Amino acid sequence: MARPRKNINIRLVAEEAGVSVATVSRVVNNRTDVSEAVRRRVAAVIDRVNFLPTKSFDRRMNIGVMVALETPLISDYVSLILDGVSTYSTTGSVDVTVMLYRVGLEGKPLLQTIRERRCDAVIIVPGEPVAEQLEELRRAEIPVMLINGSMTGPKMGCIGTEAYAGGVKAMRYLIQCGHRRIGFLCNVLQPANNHSRRLQAYRDVLSEYGIEPRPEWVVAHHPTEQTSDAGYDQCCTLLRQAPEVTAVFCTNDGMAIGAIKACWDAGRRVPEDVSVIGFDGIACGKYLHPALTTVCQPLVAIGHNAVRYLDEFLRGERTVLPNEVLDTELVIRDSVALIHENDGDNPGSSFATGKG
Numbered sequence: 575m576a577r578p579r580k581n582i583n584i585r586l587v588a589e590e591a592g593v594s595v596a597t598v599s600r601v602v603n604n605r606t607d608v609s610e611a612v613r614r615r616v617a618a619v620i621d622r623v624n625f626l627p628t629k630s631f632d633r634r635m636n637i638g639v640m641v642a643l644e645t646p647l648i649s650d651y652v653s654l655i656l657d658g659v660s661t662y663s664t665t666g667s668v669d670v671t672v673m674l675y676r677v678g679l680e681g682k683p684l685l686q687t688i689r690e691r692r693c694d695a696v697i698i699v700p701g702e703p704v705a706e707q708l709e710e711l712r713r714a715e716i717p718v719m720l721i722n723g724s725m726t727g728p729k730m731g732c733i734g735t736e737a738y739a740g741g742v743k744a745m746r747y748l749i750q751c752g753h754r755r756i757g758f759l760c761n762v763l764q765p766a767n768n769h770s771r772r773l774q775a776y777r778d779v780l781s782e783y784g785i786e787p788r789p790e791w792v793v794a795h796h797p798t799e800q801t802s803d804a805g806y807d808q809c810c811t812l813l814r815q816a817p818e819v820t821a822v823f824c825t826n827d828g829m830a831i832g833a834i835k836a837c838w839d840a841g842r843r844v845p846e847d848v849s850v851i852g853f854d855g856i857a858c859g860k861y862l863h864p865a866l867t868t869v870c871q872p873l874v875a876i877g878h879n880a881v882r883y884l885d886e887f888l889r890g891e892r893t894v895l896p897n898e899v900l901d902t903e904l905v906i907r908d909s910v911a912l913i914h915e916n917d918g919d920n921p922g923s924s925f926a927t928g929k930g
């Protein structure tokens with residue numbers, strides 16, 4: 575007579591994994607008092623025997639949003655992504671835990687923080703400041719969606735925008751408006767990060783139009799708590815060392831806000847004397863005077879999609895987390911002026927704005 579098959583229950587999982595029932599319960603409920611090695615062993619048995627733990631349905635899935643901060647302040651860029659997370663989480667089936675992680679100051683690793691908050695999955699925004707810890711999350715098989723980052727793994731996905739193409743749009747627009755002497759204000763540059771891609775687009779488009787860039791047109795990042803302060807400081811530097819520039823490409827909108835103030839303080843009108851273009855599409859940009867021309871990223875959609883993909887993955891509705899790249903949009907307002915090609919020699923020349 576065939577031996578009867580054991581019922582698949584928590585005791586069978588414990589027996590197969592060589593642990594106690596209490597340990598299986600801790601793993602199922604994502605408790606912190608279990609080693610990663612034991613957690614992986616129990617999870618492997620759960621997958622192999624197709625165990626559906628009752629306790630896992632006693633609570634809503636908890637998706638963490640890990641905000642990696644290099645200053646104590648949350649930027650408008652991050653706020654818009656969190657708005658997108660909120661638009662999904664308030665109507666979906668998940669709880670969301672927002673965690674602030676100060677890069678360089680936190681004593682505990684990301685994985686420990688995620689376990690302590692009992693997160694079933696995590697969104698990391700942005701990924702670059704904590705890149706060295708992502709491998710640990712991959713080994714722990716934490717489902718992760720990276721915002722504007724890149725790493726591959728069976729439970730890892732990423733979502734972002736085409737930073738290089740957005741930079742090309744900004745630069746071509748400035749040149750089509752007649753500008754040839756264009757400054758660039760950098761943010762933190764890391765290999766292949768979004769700000770590096772925008773700088774590369776700046777250089778490539780100048781080359782495309784046969785314009786020889788001058789070293790003094792590119793101003794390195796001045797770290798400040800407020801991004802707009804960095805934009806102000808860097809634009810002041812740019813105007814001192816390269817007064818001939820007629821336009822400034824700021825790597826984000828926060829820096830563009832500071833750059834506009836720096837131009838006015840230096841006696842340079844925006845856009846009549848110096849045109850300013852940003853990148854991100856933060857909400858207040860359209861209310862500035864002049865209203866800010868910018869490359870708009872769909873940041874709310876990024877946050878919404880990231881949490882939706884993780885929710886669908888946890889519920890088994892998708893087997894792979896996507897690598898998604900969304901397009902950017904050039905939004906033309908009032909901060910860029912049309913000039914004639916010969917007027918780069920006259921910073922005070924005035925022409926109609928390039929508003930569309």
